Amino acid sequence: MIFLRLILTNLGRHKVRTMLSIAGIAFSVAAMLAVVTILQGAVGMFSGLLSTDSELIVFERNVSDLFFSSVPDKAVKAVEGWPEVDHANAVLFGVVSSLDHPLITCFGVTPRDARVAQATWIAGDKSAFGKTDDSVALGERAAEFLNAKLGGQVTIGHGDFTVMGIVRTRNGFEDGGVFMPLKTAQEFFHKDGDSSVLTVKLKNRGEIEAFKARVRREFPALVALEDEEFNRSYSQFRILKATAWAVGACGVLLGGLGVANTMIMSVFTRIREIAILRVNGFSNTQIALMIFGESAVVSLLGAAVGLVIGVSSILVLKGLPALHGYVDATIEPLVVVAVVALACLTGIAGALYPAVYAMRVKAVEALRFE
Amino acid sequence: MSNAIHEPVLVAVGLWKSYESGAIPVLQGVELLIQAGETVALCGPSGCGKSTLLHLLGGLDVPDRGVISVNGRELKQGRMVQQMLRHEVGFVFQLHNLIADLTLEENCMIPAVAAGTPKAEAQARLAELTRRTGLEHRVGQRIQKLSGGERQRTALCRALMNRPGILLADEPTGSLDEKTSRQTFELLLELTATEGMTLVMATHDRGLAARCDRLVEMKDGRICG
Numbered sequence: 001m002i003f004l005r006l007i008l009t010n011l012g013r014h015k016v017r018t019m020l021s022i023a024g025i026a027f028s029v030a031a032m033l034a035v036v037t038i039l040q041g042a043v044g045m046f047s048g049l050l051s052t053d054s055e056l057i058v059f060e061r062n063v064s065d066l067f068f069s070s071v072p073d074k075a076v077k078a079v080e081g082w083p084e085v086d087h088a089n090a091v092l093f094g095v096v097s098s099l100d101h102p103l104i105t106c107f108g109v110t111p112r113d114a115r116v117a118q119a120t121w122i123a124g125d126k127s128a129f130g131k132t133d134d135s136v137a138l139g140e141r142a143a144e145f146l147n148a149k150l151g152g153q154v155t156i157g158h159g160d161f162t163v164m165g166i167v168r169t170r171n172g173f174e175d176g177g178v179f180m181p182l183k184t185a186q187e188f189f190h191k192d193g194d195s196s197v198l199t200v201k202l203k204n205r206g207e208i209e210a211f212k213a214r215v216r217r218e219f220p221a222l223v224a225l226e227d228e229e230f231n232r233s234y235s236q237f238r239i240l241k242a243t244a245w246a247v248g249a250c251g252v253l254l255g256g257l258g259v260a261n262t263m264i265m266s267v268f269t270r271i272r273e274i275a276i277l278r279v280n281g282f283s284n285t286q287i288a289l290m291i292f293g294e295s296a297v298v299s300l301l302g303a304a305v306g307l308v309i310g311v312s313s314i315l316v317l318k319g320l321p322a323l324h325g326y327v328d329a330t331i332e333p334l335v336v337v338a339v340v341a342l343a344c345l346t347g348i349a350g351a352l353y354p355a356v357y358a359m360r361v362k363a364v365e366a367l368r369f370e
Numbered sequence: 371m372s373n374a375i376h377e378p379v380l381v382a383v384g385l386w387k388s389y390e391s392g393a394i395p396v397l398q399g400v401e402l403l404i405q406a407g408e409t410v411a412l413c414g415p416s417g418c419g420k421s422t423l424l425h426l427l428g429g430l431d432v433p434d435r436g437v438i439s440v441n442g443r444e445l446k447q448g449r450m451v452q453q454m455l456r457h458e459v460g461f462v463f464q465l466h467n468l469i470a471d472l473t474l475e476e477n478c479m480i481p482a483v484a485a486g487t488p489k490a491e492a493q494a495r496l497a498e499l500t501r502r503t504g505l506e507h508r509v510g511q512r513i514q515k516l517s518g519g520e521r522q523r524t525a526l527c528r529a530l531m532n533r534p535g536i537l538l539a540d541e542p543t544g545s546l547d548e549k550t551s552r553q554t555f556e557l558l559l560e561l562t563a564t565e566g567m568t569l570v571m572a573t574h575d576r577g578l579a580a581r582c583d584r585l586v587e588m589k590d591g592r593i594c595g
Binding site for chain 1: 425428430431452455456457461463467468469471472476479480481483484485489528532
């Protein structure tokens with residue numbers, strides 16, 4: 001109890017300094033949580049739109065980005081015909097701009113594709129999708145920002161299209177995207193006879209390995225991966241996740257430097273007190289524990305405040321109309337644990353030098369000074 | 371930890387100590403033997419080495435040369451000093467050296483926390499010491515609210531918390547007025563006697579020194595009487 005009192009008493013002596021340290025950790029934790037959660041959410045959404053009603057993705061081997069992948073129609077037709085395949089859907093991804101919006105994701109899909117078939121059609125008739133080449137269905141948010149109405153004309157990139165439907169999906173990319181008939185998309189993006197990916201569902205999951213081997217054998221330029229496998233290995237996802245953690249970790253590191261500064265000042269200004277403790281039998285370990293304890297209290301309080309700020313920020317971002325559907329507010333417990341652990345570790349690391357300094361305080365020298 | 375009378379509890383053999391790499395000699399071949407239960411006053415002018423000798427005897431500093439034995443064991447830095455400061459030696463300084471932001475109780479509990487004394491046992495000891503020093507009504511007070519005499523008595527309570535056999539006091543009444551000084555010294559002698567402790571006290575006050583069993587005179591880093 002006295003030990004805890006010593007820790008809290010010291011933190012209470014310089015309230016502003018302590019509060020600033022807590023704020024430093026809090027904002028870094030909030031930033032890390034927000035960045036990691038938002039980017040992981042984005043990755044989750046993108047992988048989610050790939051795995052809609054499928055368990056395997058077939059795409060061009062060794063491409064850095066799926067937008068550059070080409071799966072020829074010949075391969076699509078062949079795979080669709082394989083007996084172990086329940087269904088396969090070719091999808092072509094493209095990005096265009098419109099007058100006020102620099103980036104609009106386009107999905108070239110077939111009418112039976114789950115992205116179209118299973119979406120909630122809030123306007124239009126889904127059975128009409130793909131019947132005419134110049135008609136597109138818009139995601140709800142895309143219709144909103146393109147100011148488009150059912151039956152109206154919309155300019156997307158270099159083309160004008162008729163809006164034949166407006167769909168609502170839970171995926172931000174889809175909700176802010178344009179669904180084109182596959183053929184139309186191939187012409188529009190000058191990728192005649194090619195799709196970006198082929199999403200595949202097998203009749204029997206036990207045949208996944210055999211399917212992958214068959215793709216490797218019959219189409220050496222292509223690769224088939226399970227959804228999970230794809231999420232783990234896709235370089236763009238890995239770069240995004242690594243970036244999120246790196247940016248977040250830099251933030252936490254800055255917070256840790258704040259704690260280090262606080263702890264150094266704290267030790268330097270009470271050398272005499274440390275000497276008194278030593279004269280009264282405190283061991284090096286006890287003195288170090290006291291310093292680390294102070295750092296841990298600052299880090300934990302900072303992490304707690306940071307979690308509140310982080311979660312609130314994510315909820316605010318999720319509520320912004322401009323980001324509707326793009327921010328996934330699902331905060332993974334593992335991310336929370338990792339963020340808090342990183343904050344505490346950084347805080348404790350920041351207390352290392354002050355603790356070593358405190359352990360080296362020579363009681364007799366410190367007591368000579370008033 | 372009390373000691374039976376006539377056993378040597380503190381022995382210093384050929385102690386040399388200097389500062390600034392030998393430029394300032396402080397102790398020059400000090401020899402001292404202190405029996406258990408003795409009260410010894412170290413007297414001498416400022417700078418004669420009284421405080422330095424006390425610091426060396428308590429393990430707070432290291433001699434350049436010479437050997438110190440405490441309770442029959444040669445004093446070595448590190449864990450031995452730490453254990454000694456927890457259980458065998460208590461220190462009282464001229465300036466009380468209390469932690470101002472803590473209460474009287476919390477200050478006195480520091481040695482008990484260091485030694486891992488069970489809370490109930492430490493509380494009982496604190497109650498006993500504050501009763502004997504007349505501080506029982508000030509237990510929850512912060513140090514800033516105590517008078518000079520009360521602060522020094524608090525420091526005395528803290529030094530005695532773990533029942534050390536040896537009390538090293540460096541001008542324990544030096545910062546007090548004459549009346550409080552006398553009262554505090556009487557208390558110090560009474561507690562030393564009832565606890566069966568050995569007292570080694572550095573002081574300028576010849577009157578106080580005369581009340582001790584033995585007076586050790588120091589001059590220029592040497593014992594001269």
